[in-house]
Amino acid sequence: MAALLSAxxxxxxxxxxxxxxxxxxxxxxxxxLCACIVIGHLLEESxxxxxxxxxxxxxxxxxxxxxxxTGMKSSHLMVFSEDLFFxxxxxxxxxxxxxxxxxxxxFRNFITIMSFGAIGTLVSCAIITLGVTQMFxxxxxxxxxxxxxxxxxxxxxxxxxxxxxxxxxxxxTPLLYSxxxxxxxxxxxxxxVLFNAIQSFDITHMDHRIALQFIGNFFYLFVSSTMLxxxxxxxxxxxxxxxxxxxxxxxxxxxxxxxxxxxxxxxAELFYLSGILTVFFCGIVMSHYTWHNVTESSRITTKHxxxxxxxxxxxxxxxxxxxxxxxxxxxxxVSNSPGTSVxxxxxxxxxxxxxxxxxxFPLSFLSNLAKKTQxxxxxxxxxxxxxxxxxxxxxxxxALAYNKFTSLGHTHLRGNAIMITSTITxxxxxxxxx
Amino acid sequence: MAALLSAxxxxxxxxxxxxxxxxxxxxxxxxxLCACIVIGHLLEESxxxxxxxxxxxxxxxxxxxxxxxTGMKSSHLMVFSEDLFFxxxxxxxxxxxxxxxxxxxxFRNFITIMSFGAIGTLVSCAIITLGVTQMFxxxxxxxxxxxxxxxxxxxxxxxxxxxxxxxxxxxxTPLLYSxxxxxxxxxxxxxxVLFNAIQSFDITHMDHRIALQFIGNFFYLFVSSTMLxxxxxxxxxxxxxxxxxxxxxxxxxxxxxxxxxxxxxxxAELFYLSGILTVFFCGIVMSHYTWHNVTESSRITTKHxxxxxxxxxxxxxxxxxxxxxxxxxxxxxVSNSPGTSVxxxxxxxxxxxxxxxxxxFPLSFLSNLAKKTQxxxxxxxxxxxxxxxxxxxxxxxxALAYNKFTSLGHTHLRGNAIMITSTITxxxxxxxxx
Numbered sequence: 001m002a003a004l005l006s007a008x009x010x011x012x013x014x015x016x017x018x019x020x021x022x023x024x025x026x027x028x029x030x031x032x033l034c035a036c037i038v039i040g041h042l043l044e045e046s047x048x049x050x051x052x053x054x055x056x057x058x059x060x061x062x063x064x065x066x067x068x069x070t071g072m073k074s075s076h077l078m079v080f081s082e083d084l085f086f087x088x089x090x091x092x093x094x095x096x097x098x099x100x101x102x103x104x105x106x107f108r109n110f111i112t113i114m115s116f117g118a119i120g121t122l123v124s125c126a127i128i129t130l131g132v133t134q135m136f137x138x139x140x141x142x143x144x145x146x147x148x149x150x151x152x153x154x155x156x157x158x159x160x161x162x163x164x165x166x167x168x169x170x171x172x173t174p175l176l177y178s179x180x181x182x183x184x185x186x187x188x189x190x191x192x193v194l195f196n197a198i199q200s201f202d203i204t205h206m207d208h209r210i211a212l213q214f215i216g217n218f219f220y221l222f223v224s225s226t227m228l229x230x231x232x233x234x235x236x237x238x239x240x241x242x243x244x245x246x247x248x249x250x251x252x253x254x255x256x257x258x259x260x261x262x263x264x265x266x267x268a269e270l271f272y273l274s275g276i277l278t279v280f281f282c283g284i285v286m287s288h289y290t291w292h293n294v295t296e297s298s299r300i301t302t303k304h305x306x307x308x309x310x311x312x313x314x315x316x317x318x319x320x321x322x323x324x325x326x327x328x329x330x331x332x333x334v335s336n337s338p339g340t341s342v343x344x345x346x347x348x349x350x351x352x353x354x355x356x357x358x359x360x361f362p363l364s365f366l367s368n369l370a371k372k373t374q375x376x377x378x379x380x381x382x383x384x385x386x387x388x389x390x391x392x393x394x395x396x397x398x399a400l401a402y403n404k405f406t407s408l409g410h411t412h413l414r415g416n417a418i419m420i421t422s423t424i425t426x427x428x429x430x431x432x433x434x
Numbered sequence: 435m436a437a438l439l440s441a442x443x444x445x446x447x448x449x450x451x452x453x454x455x456x457x458x459x460x461x462x463x464x465x466x467l468c469a470c471i472v473i474g475h476l477l478e479e480s481x482x483x484x485x486x487x488x489x490x491x492x493x494x495x496x497x498x499x500x501x502x503x504t505g506m507k508s509s510h511l512m513v514f515s516e517d518l519f520f521x522x523x524x525x526x527x528x529x530x531x532x533x534x535x536x537x538x539x540x541f542r543n544f545i546t547i548m549s550f551g552a553i554g555t556l557v558s559c560a561i562i563t564l565g566v567t568q569m570f571x572x573x574x575x576x577x578x579x580x581x582x583x584x585x586x587x588x589x590x591x592x593x594x595x596x597x598x599x600x601x602x603x604x605x606x607t608p609l610l611y612s613x614x615x616x617x618x619x620x621x622x623x624x625x626x627v628l629f630n631a632i633q634s635f636d637i638t639h640m641d642h643r644i645a646l647q648f649i650g651n652f653f654y655l656f657v658s659s660t661m662l663x664x665x666x667x668x669x670x671x672x673x674x675x676x677x678x679x680x681x682x683x684x685x686x687x688x689x690x691x692x693x694x695x696x697x698x699x700x701x702a703e704l705f706y707l708s709g710i711l712t713v714f715f716c717g718i719v720m721s722h723y724t725w726h727n728v729t730e731s732s733r734i735t736t737k738h739x740x741x742x743x744x745x746x747x748x749x750x751x752x753x754x755x756x757x758x759x760x761x762x763x764x765x766x767x768v769s770n771s772p773g774t775s776v777x778x779x780x781x782x783x784x785x786x787x788x789x790x791x792x793x794x795f796p797l798s799f800l801s802n803l804a805k806k807t808q809x810x811x812x813x814x815x816x817x818x819x820x821x822x823x824x825x826x827x828x829x830x831x832x833a834l835a836y837n838k839f840t841s842l843g844h845t846h847l848r849g850n851a852i853m854i855t856s857t858i859t860x861x862x863x864x865x866x867x868x
Contacts, residue, residue: 023703026521030697037686037693038677087460243472252471254742259471263464269457300731301738308688
């Protein structure tokens with residue numbers, strides 16, 4: 001009987017081997033995500049570690065194991081796919097950010113948040129771009145053009161709104177929390193918009209007309225993306241309020257909210273707008289209007305489902321980044337010139353610090369001028385906290401760096417490989433040391 | 435300014451055209467899903483229509499529009515991918531079936547349900563296989579071998595547990611409901627197990643040894659898949675109970691439950707077992723143990739999230755089937771021999787009726803012998819309802835038919851094309867006329 005069975009099993013075996021590799025990697029990924037959640041929970045009390053760091057470390061360890069078992073050939077299971085990140089992982093994270101934001105504080109400080117998020121990112125990007133343009137020529141990084149420098153500026157101007165929040169407490173410091181959180185989200189969106197704008201222009205032949213086009217494009221993307229998000233959110237509220245009057249069905253409501261949120265993101269992509277901004281404002285409108293038209297159980301369900309999806313997507317990204325951090329292909333270039341790599345990472349860290357200081361303090365000063373009561377003003381101590389809390393670089397930076405400096409997950413140029421490894425170093429360093 | 439903007443937009447245009455086709459189809463699909471939910475809700479009062487039929491009809495209409503706009507070339511946006519169905523759409527549907535089943539009624543009638551689901555499916559499959567073997571030779575369907583006939587038996591032995599339930603009411607007829615629902619789920623699992631077993635054996639050279647292997651394989655799959663599901667479910671309950679003692683976090687609990695449910699399915703696929711059975715029993719165990727260890731908001735969230743995911747996955751399948759039903763490639767074969775196609779569909783419908791009658795009445799009789807009180811017995815009227823309610827064929831039949839008779843979404847053989855179109859006809863007919 002045992003012989004029969006084993007024969008039978010080997011039969012089934014042969015049949016499905018073709019896509020068995022993907023089944024193995026899905027299994028490993030899901031198991032790692034579970035492990036991250038459990039370990040992250042166990043370490044919750046600790047001040048020094050959280051789910052993101054756990055996920056990074058677990059990814060690193062798995063990377064080492066894969067590296068050893070495959071004979072130093074590769075450390076990752078799947079090639080980094082932009083589609084995976086931009087179509088499946090990013091939308092729930094950003095939507096949830098919009099959905100969970102404290103709207104009262106957010107709209108009270110709307111102008112400050114928008115100026116921190118939009119103008120601040122531009123300032124930060126400009127300073128980092130100028131800095132790297134000056135420094136990298138001396139460091140012999142490799143052939144990078146002005147488009148690459150601008151892209152580096154955009155990549156490192158993106159703060160990680162998620163990690164950031166683990167330093168602050170919403171109940172103890174509501175003003176700070178809403179400022180840093182709101183800034184983080186607008187900043188995420190701005191840097192993606194900026195990055196796309198840079199990508200789609202031929203910056204090597206910069207002139208007056210192109211600069212104007214660039215600014216026009218930026219504002220067009222910003223305004224129309226926001227409008228699309230607000231409209232989709234309002235439409236969902238209208239549909240649920242008008243059509244479902246008197247007879248509510250939780251499953252339908254939840255399904256409609258999820259699908260319409262996703263639709264807003266995909267519509268923005270369809271019209272070549274910024275899906276990030278759209279889905280963020282769709283989240284705000286949905287939590288402000290749609291959420292109040294649904295049943296009590298729909299409210300609880302949507303609140304936790306969106307948070308859970310966002311949470312899982314983030315952990316997924318961190319495990320992936322941890323696993324990919326050891327990719328031998330990239331480090332081979334670096335090992336030939338370790339000095340350059342350390343120098344690049346240090347320069348980037350210093351520029352991130354400087355770029356952030358260059359807008360937090362002046363913009364806080366301007367914001368304080370507009371406020372009447374002392375209570376609403378941002379004290380110097382608070383400014384320092386805002387500066388420090390927003391220094392972390394996370395998943396969005398990683399995704400943009402991969403988008404810019406790799407093609408289909410592989411790096412062939414020395415300069416590009418150094419940029420990827422430096423991004424990983426900065427993300428690891430700023431996440432762990434804070 | 436307008437000229438500048440349009441120039442800018444066309445720039446962005448060019449850059450992202452490569453994967454813009456997939457963005458368009460995702461948009462269309464999400465919009466169609468939203469439309470199905472809204473229209474399905476508006477038509478809820480109607481006895482004659484529901485979400486499944488709405489989705490089918492909307493899919494059909496969209497298919498017609500695509501057919502006209504592409505100049506009669508194709509009616510669908512994406513090629514049917516088994517991976518999409520078996521890795522992403524089926525697990526939430528089956529898990530939710532296990533999660534929402536009324537366990538008290540289910541376990542009280544466990545033996546009846548298992549015999550209906552497992553033995554009934556086998557009987558039904560055998561009768562349909564014998565019937566088509568006899569009839570199809572006379573009808574000149576095309577070159578089909580015994581493996582194909584067995585596959586047809588397995589495909590049409592799968593009832594659609596979802597459509598089925600819209601005829602019955604859980605509160606009015608609890609016994610009938612639990613019997614038909616439980617049977618539907620076990621039946622889904624059995625027909626997939628059976629189908630896989632048939633696929634993996636070379637039935638053309640049938641002999642004593644292979645028959646024994648076949649039965650051994652079937653039982654091995656059945657028992658080990660069930661065990662794996664129960665174990666994963668218990669593990670999730672243990673983790674949540676032990677680790678989370680005293681400090682509950684809804685997002686973590688929900689994420690862990692979702693990930694572990696999915697893990698159970700993927701583990702089964704990893705070990706070449708039946709993911710369907712595994713995830714079904716994992717759902718039962720999770721709703722019986724894990725669900726009682728989590729916070730109140732986790733309970734509400736998981737209940738509705740799983741139901742919503744399952745609901746969306748089903749609608750997705752029906753829209754897809756509706757869209758694909760018009761695929762010109764398949765109907766071209768049929769239009770050459772319309773008589774054969776009508777005859778095949780009619781033969782299949784009659785065999786489905788006969789196959790179901792052949793096990794519902796005898797097994798009910800046997801089940802009644804074992805019951806002591808009159809109240810627990812299944813009356814003749816109830817037997818007729820069970821027989822009639824389980825006649826519908828739905829998404830699982832479609833998916834299996836695609837798996838068997840198409841390669842990468844295309845049909846090249848006449849016999850195969852007729853089988854696909856007949857499956858679509860039977861699904862449409864049995865769903866609409868009931």
